[in-house]
Amino acid sequence: MSIILGIDPGSRITGYGVIRQNGRHLQYLGSGCIRMSEKELPGRLKQIYAGVSEIITQFQPDVFAIEQVFMSKNADSALKLGQARGSAIVAAVNADLPVYEYAARLIKQAVTGTGGADKAQVQHMVMSMLKLPAKPQADAADGLGVAICHANTNKTLIALAGKATSARRGRYR
Template identity: 45%
Template sequence: MRILGIDPGLQTTGFGVVDVAPGQSLAYVASGTITTTHLDRGNLPARLKALYDGIAEVRARYEPDVAAVEIVFVNVNPQATLLLGQARGACVTALVACDLAVAEYTALQMKQAVAGYGKAAKTQVQEMVKRLLNLPGLPGKDAADALGLAITHAHARTAIDRIGQAARTSRRASAMYKAGRAY
């Protein structure tokens, strides 16, 4: 399975691609950033289009099976939060427009999964991503976060699959609706 991680940002969006082998071993494929700093800061539609096009290009080049995107946190500055939300929306839209399934994780969940501590510093995440993927050097901060999201999904996917299998095998007739839906 190939997983694309996306760390959305209006100025710099990180991406990271990892392969997950059947034995849960991770293999680095690619990482990098999509930037909008070359565009006029006041031209939000052009910046969002650059993000959309960049994500679509990454998706077409690496052909991932699923994507993992960071959930936006509420910032002290509401305007910055709104702008980040729009950048994230452009990224998610580019992914779903290509019929790619999208999983979402908070920064805290990613840091917990990668570094073992939900409030880990960016440098700690970079170092752990380097170790987990056996990289020769530290990835950039945004790329490391994106790779961390892909790693998080690789680990969470296994647990989600096991829960789904357990739910299918332990389904009770008393919990079913007439329409055939169960929970």
Template identity: 50%
Template sequence: MRILGIDPGSRKTGFGIIEMVRQQPVYVASGVIRVEKFPAPQRLKRIFEAFGELVRQYAPDQVAVEKVFVHKDPVAAIKLGQARGVVLCAAALAELPIYEYTPTRIKGAIVGKGHARKEQVQFMVRQLLRLSETPQEDAADALACALCHGRLAALGVDLSILNKGARF
């Protein structure tokens, strides 16, 4: 099973792709879709196009997306929600199953505690995927999302409940 993890953002959207081989995660690719230099509508268009290119290039079987958490700044939350919506729409148009995880759930699955620091997530992603270098923060978050999904699948969790609004 190939999983495309996404850490959506209005200026930088992280992506991470892993393959689950005999219940073990194997690194495929990761990076950041950078759109900060474009006006808002162009950012969304470029995120949409980049996501489509990732799907064409890497042919994922499933998509794991980080859920929006509550922001103190409502404008930032709206922008993040727009970027997330573009990713969800692109995945739906590609007819890929979409699974959503809260940051707390992702950190808990990867680090063992839901309120882990970014550096701890980066460290564990590097260890779990046996990477020679630490991934950039947004890419590490996306890989962590994919790893969280892969771990739940490997444990035999009924993933269909995730698409029915279950809180994870």
């Protein structure tokens, strides 16, 4: 059983989602958005760090998962996104959490079955998978999607490790 914090980074709005994974079962614990009020980037980065640190303190996750930077036509936007990710990652590392990164297409595929899904599809599937009474905000749904992606990836790795271990044991007996 582990608690997973998923982060959808942004320099203006950073979405987050927290789930508990118990085997195949996923339980919703919380989600929301860190909205930056500062106009200048250094102030927004400080808000991201403080917000993620507060979420870590509140939920005590075992794992931190975050969306990777995607290549953008606008280099300035990509750099700002990278800095926002860095602020969130530093908060996780300071809390001694293992950090996992996932590509946006992989996250969408884990949640909806297709890497080209739009935000509405992600919201709908997150609501369905976690049995939520209403659709979460788009950025919060993306944060939950990151957490779900990690949970699904983690289950697969555990299953593969178990098969590899039993196969190896079987060969040497």
